[in-house]
Amino acid sequence: MNFADLGLSEELIQAVTDSGYTIPTAIQAQAIPSVLMGKDIIGIAQTGTGKTAAFVLPMIDVLGEGRSRARMPRSLILEPTRELAAQVAENFDKYGKYHKLSMALLIGGVSMGDQIKALEKGVDVLIATPGRLMDLYDRGNILLTGCGLLVIDEADRMLDMGFIPDIETICTRLPATRQTLLFSATMPPPIKKLSDRFLTSPKYIEVARPASANASIEQGKVRVQARRKRDTLFTMLDAGVHTAIIFCNRKTTVRDLNKALRQGGFDSGEIHGDMEQRDRIAELDKFKDGTINILVASDVAARGLDIKGVSHVFNYDAPWHPDDYVHRIGRTGRAGATGKAYTFITEEDAEALANIEKLIGTTIPEITVADSGGAVAEAKPAKPRATEERAPRRRTRSGEAKSRAPRDERSSADKAEEPTEVDVREAQPVREKTRVSKPRAAKPREERSRDKQPREERPREERPRSEDRRPSASKPRRSNDRNDGPDDGWNGPMPDFLSVGFGES
DNA sequence: AAAAAAG
Secondary structure (H helix, E strand, O other): OOHHHHOOOHHHHHHHHHOOOOOOOHHHHHHHHHHHOOOOEEEEOOOOOOHHHHHHHHHHHHHHOOOOEOOEOOEEEEOOOHHHHHHHHHHHHHHOOOOOOOEEEEOOOOOHHHHHHHHHHOOOEEEEOHHHHHHHHHOOOOOOOOOOEEEEOOHHHHHHOOOHHHHHHHHHHOOOOOEEEEEEOOOOHHHHHHHHHHOOOOEEEEOOOHHHOOOOEEEEEEEOOHHHHHHHHHHHHHOOOOOEEEEOOOHHHHHHHHHHHHHOOOOEEEEOOOOOHHHHHHHHHHHHHOOOOEEEEOHHHOOOOOOOOOOEEEEOOOOOOHHHHHHHHOOOOOOOOOEEEEEEEOHHHHHHHHHHHHHHOOOOOEEOOOOOOHHHHHOOOOOOOHHHOOOOHHHHHHHHHHHOOOHHHOOHHHHOOOOOOOOOOOOHHHHHHHOOOOOOOOOOHHHHOOOOOOHHHOOHHHOOOOOOOOOHHHOOOOHHHOOOOOOOOOOOOOOHHHHOOEOOO
């Protein structure tokens, strides 16, 4: 199967070929012919499965015939966030280069003037976030009566964000005879209701359940004391990280952590919802072109963002909502590349971890990092096994017995996880055992950590004095490292401690 | 417990 078999025009196939793609993904192969035939579609798929191209490509051909009229867009694509909307617009530019389609991107945070001008001229494709679309509609700048094709993308996220009433309003303003494509990673009841109401005998397409979390992502959890998160992260980044997105739960944490990383000599940037739109775009661009290789992010970047070659995702804070975990780690391991996803777990995160592991149906392997203080955190009264915490009592007990092997049968790696009375910061044997890779710092450690931790927490001789530059982490990657092909994700060597998993699974 | 989206 390749793109030429799907019924797309030659110009379009040329544009796809120019972009370096030849084989359609599962969702593309299933959706494109149906969209071309004018059918409604429910697509259960994450981005990264090629979902965007699955509707962008056929839409370009469908809209290639006919022309737009002033204020009457011919098609509408709804996206939950501004970044996703902009990303879809980029796809239209990329694949529509041999077609002359007009397009308007209606998102908040930027001035309305240009958007209104584009609408006045008439557009074939309207790509919008609900807020700005409703705003412009209420001002009388848009007529949706000529809009025969609607795409509701990331429907489950629209639901999370409270957009469903807006979506319903918008649906009723479109002509009743239209084609509707709905994409969602999951199908919670409100989305099912929405599709029952606004889609007509849709074709149901489901690919790679997101909860099964992409096999190309190697996951790990790191038990860490809250106050040692920063040092632990630095240690892991020092070991050599190509490109990382670091998720935090709060915007303030994003800001603080990015500041600390920059002070520590890392090439990092940040993105969160309190930033000006242009700053968000600028930071994303820097991340994409390699000016920075670490992006500290709130959940604004958790879903859908398609940045190639992200080698690592760190959950600096464990996400409260388990769905967010799946979405966050999905920023790595994209387009056939491999990725690593590490989640910091503090004592407060027990319930969040339990929910995550329940959702993904597996126990995330635990890895240990020197100085995380994780062993101390574990010295608390034993908690129930994470995945079983919410299970009925009887299951809990039997399951627990099974998963906990007798002490002396466990590997030494397992023993490293044993609760211990000894503070690992003082205990050389533990340090030696857990530190598999020697850290190298961009700047002498003392310079970096000047304002972070009291000196005494780190034995002086532990601090490397070499002038060694940090490996890839400190250096902007060459731009050809990624973003110039579909399969150019990171596949480089992995520092030992990042690739070694300990016990549990 | 937060963040996102309209300003």
